[in-house]
Amino acid sequence: MRGLMMDTPLLVSSIAEHAEKFHPDREIVSVTMDNPLHRCTIADVMTRARQLGAALAKLGLKQGDRVATIAWNDFRHLEIYYGVSGMGYVCHTINPRLFPEQLVFIINHAEDRWIFTDVMFVPLLEKLLPQIGNVEGFVVMTDEANMPETSLPNAVCYETLIGAESADLEWPQFDERTASALCYTSGTTGDPKGVLYDHRSTVLHAYVSLAPDVIGLSSRDTILPVVPLFHVNAWGIPYSAMMAGAKLVLPGPKMGDGEALYNLIESEGVHMAAGVPTVWLGLLQYCEQAGKRLDALERTLVGGAAVPRAMIQAFRDKHDVETVQGWGMTEMSPLGVTNTLKAGLEGLSADEKLDLATKAGRGLYGCELRIVDDEGNELPWDGVAYGALQVRGPWVCSDYFKLDGSAGTHTDDGWFETGDVATIDKQGYLAITDRTKDVIKSGGEWISSIELENTAMGHPAVAEAAVIGISHPKWTERPLLVVVRAEGQDLDKDEMLAYFDGKVASWWVPTDVAFVDELPHTATGKVKKIELRKQFADYAFPED
Numbered sequence: 082m083r084g085l086m087m088d089t090p091l092l093v094s095s096i097a098e099h100a101e102k103f104h105p106d107r108e109i110v111s112v113t114m115d116n117p118l119h120r121c122t123i124a125d126v127m128t129r130a131r132q133l134g135a136a137l138a139k140l141g142l143k144q145g146d147r148v149a150t151i152a153w154n155d156f157r158h159l160e161i162y163y164g165v166s167g168m169g170y171v172c173h174t175i176n177p178r179l180f181p182e183q184l185v186f187i188i189n190h191a192e193d194r195w196i197f198t199d200v201m202f203v204p205l206l207e208k209l210l211p212q213i214g215n216v217e218g219f220v221v222m223t224d225e226a227n228m229p230e231t232s233l234p235n236a237v238c239y240e241t242l243i244g245a246e247s248a249d250l251e252w253p254q255f256d257e258r259t260a261s262a263l264c265y266t267s268g269t270t271g272d273p274k275g276v277l278y279d280h281r282s283t284v285l286h287a288y289v290s291l292a293p294d295v296i297g298l299s300s301r302d303t304i305l306p307v308v309p310l311f312h313v314n315a316w317g318i319p320y321s322a323m324m325a326g327a328k329l330v331l332p333g334p335k336m337g338d339g340e341a342l343y344n345l346i347e348s349e350g351v352h353m354a355a356g357v358p359t360v361w362l363g364l365l366q367y368c369e370q371a372g373k374r375l376d377a378l379e380r381t382l383v384g385g386a387a388v389p390r391a392m393i394q395a396f397r398d399k400h401d402v403e404t405v406q407g408w409g410m411t412e413m414s415p416l417g418v419t420n421t422l423k424a425g426l427e428g429l430s431a432d433e434k435l436d437l438a439t440k441a442g443r444g445l446y447g448c449e450l451r452i453v454d455d456e457g458n459e460l461p462w463d464g465v466a467y468g469a470l471q472v473r474g475p476w477v478c479s480d481y482f483k484l485d486g487s488a489g490t491h492t493d494d495g496w497f498e499t500g501d502v503a504t505i506d507k508q509g510y511l512a513i514t515d516r517t518k519d520v521i522k523s524g525g526e527w528i529s530s531i532e533l534e535n536t537a538m539g540h541p542a543v544a545e546a547a548v549i550g551i552s553h554p555k556w557t558e559r560p561l562l563v564v565v566r567a568e569g570q571d572l573d574k575d576e577m578l579a580y581f582d583g584k585v586a587s588w589w590v591p592t593d594v595a596f597v598d599e600l601p602h603t604a605t606g607k608v609k610k611i612e613l614r615k616q617f618a619d620y621a622f623p624e625d
């Protein structure tokens with residue numbers, strides 16, 4: 082027997098309608114390319130999103146057509162999220178930090194019809210133009226006063242495009258399984274792969290992320306997503322914040338600027354900020370050097386890479402800020418686990434709580450987890466057994482755009498292979514130990530590069546650290562620690578290695594340390610291990 086409940090589709094436009102009705106006056110503050118501090122309201126953004134929807138329809142777009150953005154986090158980008166998806170078109174966010182060949186590949190593979198761009202990316206697109214000839218036109222996200230001269234075909238100024246339209250549009254209704262957004266993962270091998278979200282997955286993911294043990298956003302909160310709108314939809318915050326009616330602070334091109342982030346947090350009363358560890362390193366360094374304390378901030382949501390213990394401790398002890406670690410992937414919209422304290426664990430000591438906080442987090446409703454060995458057998462949740470991590474759920478991708486199952490990333494019984502290696506403890510807390518490709522095997526035993534990196538980063542003279550496996554005549558592979566010293570510090574190899582004493586098993590201690598000025602990073606701020614391995618391709622351990 083079927084139930085007798087209404088069948089209203091879960092559409093991105095329903096978030097826009099809700100936000101506009103219940104939280105019209107909530108503020109959205111943006112740093113934009115043409116205004117250091119732009120202020121508007123949810124009502125303004127949603128009105129303009131409808132004007133944009135009308136303008137796009139006039140350009141002849143059809144349901145399913147891809148409309149790309151290449152832009153920082155600001156109110157116009159948010160309007161495009163709603164204007165494009167709300168109409169049934171697909172909002173394809175592009176990471177401007179990718180290599181030109183990757184950008185060309187992505188734009189052509191996605192068959193983007195129009196591209197919305199920040200002024201600063203106009204020269205980049207002009208250079209790519211000969212290779213992206215199928216794009217019909219470009220919208221420059223500014224007003225007429227700041228519109229640059231450009232050779233881009235059919236270039237139109239954003240404010241002019243939407244200014245010509247009325248806001249009477251009613252959002253069309255369609256199947257909730259319709260594609261809403263597209264984001265390519267900047268894979269470390271092969272061509273980037275497109276993850277195609279739908280309206281249903283997006284709304285469900287936003288719903289779940291609002292729960293207190295997940296992101297825990299309410300209408301009383303102010304949130305600063307420093308994670309870019311082009312990186313897995315800024316972890317869904319553009320949707321969840323509008324669903325909750327939270328005040329949104331968007332840092333525009335100031336993502337990597339510790340001082341600018343500090344000023345935004347304090348002046349706008351930001352309670353909660355979200356970003357990858359590298360971003361917070363910059364902010365914490367700025368606070369340390371300038372003698373500043375983060376008074377407004379209560380919580381940071383940190384993910385995208387392992388969060389060093391020292392960072393969680395600095396936030397806690399110096400700024401009274403709680404760190405909520407999260408783990409997920411572009412393929413997972415992205416949330417898979419978040420790290421909050423479970424009932425029964427309140428009595429842990431401060432140090433034990435810190436240890437727990439370095440784990441990626443525990444399962445949230447809607448994303449199933451399992452770890453398996455090389456034969457695909459499920460492993461126990463004892464915090465010791467490690468294996469390939471697989472996930473399943475309504476906001477996990479079932480395939481990649483136009484790859485028709487050829488990526489080989491799904492098991493026969495319908496689970497997605499994350500490519501991460503993990504342990505899960507009795508309480509259900511997941512710890513990521515490595516990427517499958519980064520695992521270091523020494524004498525047949527496995528060493529966690531992430532744990533060594535986290536330990537090294539606990540040393541006050543270390544700014545950043547990465548560990549790679551280097552071939553070794555006796556042990557097959559041994560860990561090499563690559564360190565960037567903190568400014569003005571003179572750390573040497575012996576002191577660095579002595580720091581591991583008592584913190585990790587003695588046979589895990591890296592065999593050697595290499596000091597470098599900087600580590601290579603991916604477009605999303607993670608250490609690029611492939612590049613690092615190339616850099617150290619000719620390296621050999623010193624003979625004992």
Ligand code: AMP
Pocket residue numbers: 266267313383384385386387388406407408409410411412415441499500501513515516605
């Ligand atoms: P992306 O799709 O670019 O967001 O990258 C996803 C990958 O980032 C995951 O598969 C992990 O390897 C890594 N990652 C994300 N969050 C964490 C975390 N909390 N700890 C360790 N690695 C993480």
